[in-house]
Amino acid sequence: MRAEQIRAEVIAIGDELLIGQTINTNAAWLGEQLNAIGIKVHRSTVISDDKSEIVNVLNESSSRSHIIIMTGGLGPTKDDITKHTLCDYFNTELVMNEEALMRITEFFERRGLPMLEVNRQQAALPAACSVIQNHRGTACGMWFEKGDRVFISMPGVPYEMKGMMEDEVFSKLASFYRRPVIRHRTILTTGVGESFLANLLVDWEKMLEERNIALAYLPSPGMVKLRMSSYSEGGRDVQEDFAACERELLNLVGEHVYGFDKDTLQQVIGDLLRSQGQTVAVAESCTGGTLGRLITSVPGSSDYFKGGVIAYANSIKTDLLAVESTLISEKNVVSHEVARAMATGARTQFGSDWAISTTGIAGPGGGTDTHPVGLIYVAVAGPNGCKSVELKLGKRRDNNMDMASFSGLNLLRKEILEQKGDF
Amino acid sequence: MRAEQIRAEVIAIGDELLIGQTINTNAAWLGEQLNAIGIKVHRSTVISDDKSEIVNVLNESSSRSHIIIMTGGLGPTKDDITKHTLCDYFNTELVMNEEALMRITEFFERRGLPMLEVNRQQAALPAACSVIQNHRGTACGMWFEKGDRVFISMPGVPYEMKGMMEDEVFSKLASFYRRPVIRHRTILTTGVGESFLANLLVDWEKMLEERNIALAYLPSPGMVKLRMSSYSEGGRDVQEDFAACERELLNLVGEHVYGFDKDTLQQVIGDLLRSQGQTVAVAESCTGGTLGRLITSVPGSSDYFKGGVIAYANSIKTDLLAVESTLISEKNVVSHEVARAMATGARTQFGSDWAISTTGIAGPGGGTDTHPVGLIYVAVAGPNGCKSVELKLGKRRDNNMDMASFSGLNLLRKEILEQKGDF
Numbered sequence: 001m002r003a004e005q006i007r008a009e010v011i012a013i014g015d016e017l018l019i020g021q022t023i024n025t026n027a028a029w030l031g032e033q034l035n036a037i038g039i040k041v042h043r044s045t046v047i048s049d050d051k052s053e054i055v056n057v058l059n060e061s062s063s064r065s066h067i068i069i070m071t072g073g074l075g076p077t078k079d080d081i082t083k084h085t086l087c088d089y090f091n092t093e094l095v096m097n098e099e100a101l102m103r104i105t106e107f108f109e110r111r112g113l114p115m116l117e118v119n120r121q122q123a124a125l126p127a128a129c130s131v132i133q134n135h136r137g138t139a140c141g142m143w144f145e146k147g148d149r150v151f152i153s154m155p156g157v158p159y160e161m162k163g164m165m166e167d168e169v170f171s172k173l174a175s176f177y178r179r180p181v182i183r184h185r186t187i188l189t190t191g192v193g194e195s196f197l198a199n200l201l202v203d204w205e206k207m208l209e210e211r212n213i214a215l216a217y218l219p220s221p222g223m224v225k226l227r228m229s230s231y232s233e234g235g236r237d238v239q240e241d242f243a244a245c246e247r248e249l250l251n252l253v254g255e256h257v258y259g260f261d262k263d264t265l266q267q268v269i270g271d272l273l274r275s276q277g278q279t280v281a282v283a284e285s286c287t288g289g290t291l292g293r294l295i296t297s298v299p300g301s302s303d304y305f306k307g308g309v310i311a312y313a314n315s316i317k318t319d320l321l322a323v324e325s326t327l328i329s330e331k332n333v334v335s336h337e338v339a340r341a342m343a344t345g346a347r348t349q350f351g352s353d354w355a356i357s358t359t360g361i362a363g364p365g366g367g368t369d370t371h372p373v374g375l376i377y378v379a380v381a382g383p384n385g386c387k388s389v390e391l392k393l394g395k396r397r398d399n400n401m402d403m404a405s406f407s408g409l410n411l412l413r414k415e416i417l418e419q420k421g422d423f
Numbered sequence: 424m425r426a427e428q429i430r431a432e433v434i435a436i437g438d439e440l441l442i443g444q445t446i447n448t449n450a451a452w453l454g455e456q457l458n459a460i461g462i463k464v465h466r467s468t469v470i471s472d473d474k475s476e477i478v479n480v481l482n483e484s485s486s487r488s489h490i491i492i493m494t495g496g497l498g499p500t501k502d503d504i505t506k507h508t509l510c511d512y513f514n515t516e517l518v519m520n521e522e523a524l525m526r527i528t529e530f531f532e533r534r535g536l537p538m539l540e541v542n543r544q545q546a547a548l549p550a551a552c553s554v555i556q557n558h559r560g561t562a563c564g565m566w567f568e569k570g571d572r573v574f575i576s577m578p579g580v581p582y583e584m585k586g587m588m589e590d591e592v593f594s595k596l597a598s599f600y601r602r603p604v605i606r607h608r609t610i611l612t613t614g615v616g617e618s619f620l621a622n623l624l625v626d627w628e629k630m631l632e633e634r635n636i637a638l639a640y641l642p643s644p645g646m647v648k649l650r651m652s653s654y655s656e657g658g659r660d661v662q663e664d665f666a667a668c669e670r671e672l673l674n675l676v677g678e679h680v681y682g683f684d685k686d687t688l689q690q691v692i693g694d695l696l697r698s699q700g701q702t703v704a705v706a707e708s709c710t711g712g713t714l715g716r717l718i719t720s721v722p723g724s725s726d727y728f729k730g731g732v733i734a735y736a737n738s739i740k741t742d743l744l745a746v747e748s749t750l751i752s753e754k755n756v757v758s759h760e761v762a763r764a765m766a767t768g769a770r771t772q773f774g775s776d777w778a779i780s781t782t783g784i785a786g787p788g789g790g791t792d793t794h795p796v797g798l799i800y801v802a803v804a805g806p807n808g809c810k811s812v813e814l815k816l817g818k819r820r821d822n823n824m825d826m827a828s829f830s831g832l833n834l835l836r837k838e839i840l841e842q843k844g845d846f
Binding site for chain 1: 622
């Protein structure tokens with residue numbers, strides 16, 4: 001319809017989001033997906049299930065944006081009022097949608113569940129909208145047009161909303177609007193702080209500016225992501241610009257780069273192991289299963305993951321990982337030596353090429369003067385021996401478990417590369 | 424200062440939130456915490472790192488809200504412009520804050536890291552604000568007052584922002600505003616759908632209405648939370664009303680209730696095990712460590728968690744859990760029988776009172792006609808024998824791993840209660 005930048009807003013409706021009982025993951029997903037098809041989300045708002053709030057935000061957002069995407073407020077229970085407010089806003093009324101009714105009826109029949117009147121009423125939808133069918137749940141979506149504005153309302157359950165976007169809404173938006181090309185390339189680093197990295201990259205950032213590429217530093221626990229963005233409308237070859245900047249970056253700080261874009265450390269390691277025809281096992285004390293969960297979250301990880309021992313009690317370390325009990329009493333269970341013995345023991349026990357181990361004080365309790373909360377040892381045993389690192393982390397249990405696991409995966413990555421001769 | 428309802432807005436600044444590379448967890452946390460001290464967050468907004476967007480949203484939000492809390496946009500790198508925009512907005516200029524400079528200098532000295540000019544510049548702060556010191560990072564917070572409005576700007580790193588709120592901002596807000604009492608009570612259910620629950624609770628909801636208690640159904644994978652809310656300014660005893668409604672609810676659907684408010688299933692189980700002086704171990708195939716991670720995420724879980732085996736390869740099931748290889752070949756590794764043998768084997772191997780096991784096809788690949796993706800068996804072995812359940816879940820790997828783990832924990836909860844004689 002037009003070549004100007006299409007501006008979208010995401011509006012999430014629900015008190016549960018405002019009082020923090022649910023985290024608004026839908027907005028992040030929608031922003032990412034819309035961006036990928038050249039639609040820029042420039043604002044995202046959360047409001048309560050309240051008629052005047054909904055009307056206000058619809059007026060405000062449609063004054064500055066082309067596309068207004070609403071999520072939430074469509075459940076079968078009493079606290080949802082979005083559908084009636086939309087009827088008033090678009091001056092229309094509810095009519096029974098036969099396709100939706102059939103689908104909802106089937107939904108309950110297939111599950112052998114009783115269908116209630118509140119479920120039946122979910123098929124009553126505004127006459128003025130195009131109905132977006134929901135093939136994963138009972139609340140339908142609605143697509144309204146008003147002038148050149150599009151208003152979309154969908155349920156807040158992430159799985160249902162995502163399905164409706166993928167089944168129908170993305171392609172409908174693509175045919176309604178023409179869009180410029182927005183591209184991103186993200187380089188993932190670990191083991192180096194944001195300011196330190198920025199200082200190494202002063203000249204590199206100038207190279208980006210010359211090419212009209214925007215840069216953002218995105219720090220999160222244990223890593224810093226560098227995101228390059230280019231909003232071009234054709235002309236320069238963005239991919240080639242990205243590639244040139246990326247090559248230069250790898251020259252400068254390549255040792256800290258573990259992946260790109262949506263890569264995760266566990267995927268990178270999975271690919272490395274698979275290409276080497278090697279396997280890994282884990283021996284987890286303070287991480288309690290986190291390493292295993294991370295590794296197995298990758299589809300197909302059974303190709304290279306043998307399994308592990310969660311050695312929480314000391315007796316498990318001696319019985320299942322063949323750690324000498326004298327080593328534990330002499331060196332302390334939280335030590336380089338015990339971490340290495342656990343990794344070596346797991347490698348033997350599981351017959352794997354590699355093994356990662358963790359032992360430490362995850363906190364918040366259990367620390368002593370010599371072994372404070374946050375002291376964690378991580379080891380990797382492999383074909384050429386065993387290496388361990390000491391971590392001095394903070395007091396937050398979940399964070400310590402995550403950081404230690406991340407550190408173990410990164411140590412494995414480096415050891416595999418070294419063994420391959422890539423370092 | 425006043426007894427009317429204090430309205431707050433949360434504004435997160437950052438392109439990384441809009442394009443979905445970071446999920447806005449800060450807004451949820453702030454909503455929850457402010458609510459608890461009687462300040463209602465009625466809107467939450469995400470905007471980009473752009474001067475005119477920031478100015479617009481400050482104008483809009485201050486026209487309808489008393490408290491405007493901004494997070495993000497204060498990092499040391501080039502893509503942050505919040506501080507300069509705030510200077511313009513409040514008609515002030517940056518001055519070096521000596522306390523902040525000292526703190527930032529110490530921050531780098533303590534870590535043995537070089538301090539850069541960009542870090543030094545973080546101590547330059549608007550003359551018109553009260554500085555909120557950051558004891559966990561280098562970006563300071565700012566507190567501005569304009570008429571009876573309060574504007575707060577803090578860094579977006581959750582750990583730093585939360586620390587500043589807890590160290591200083593909550594108490595400062597409490598002394599600036601007087602607040603009515605908002606209370607919530609949430610009852611956590613599992614094993615029953617939202618509509619079915621709503622149908623059982625029609626009369627109970629009337630009881631709530633009579634007491635001016637609002638109700639929300641909050642469904643999430645595997646559970647439905649029922650949240651009661653009361654916005655009272657004294658008068659009726661809300662706690663007694665909540666207690667009466669809760670007693671009635673437990674009469675109606677108590678078998679489905681596993682906890683209250685911030686309880687998690689793993690905490691509830693931890694408390695049950697500790698009170699019984701009993702222990703648990705896990706044998707995880709398709710959940711790959713998730714059960715272990717969940718159980719050990721509870722501080723002090725070493726009191727009752729012995730450890731586990733992540734038995735990803737079949738050989739681990741036979742070698743470490745003493746599952747007969749003929750059982751696997753006869754019944755299939757994904758079966759009631761193997762799940763039970765794994766749980767029984769883990770209970771013996773770890774010498775624990777209880778053991779939970781999982782075996783199944785997490786997906787998205789690996790399914791067959793007889794054993795499709797999503798088919799998972801979960802078993803619990805205990806003092807009185809072994810029980811297993813069959814789950815038929817969807818195609819999403821992470822979700823299947825979480826749902827199977829949740830189901831295993833819930834089965835353990837029920838078995839412990841039955842053994843105690845509470846069912």
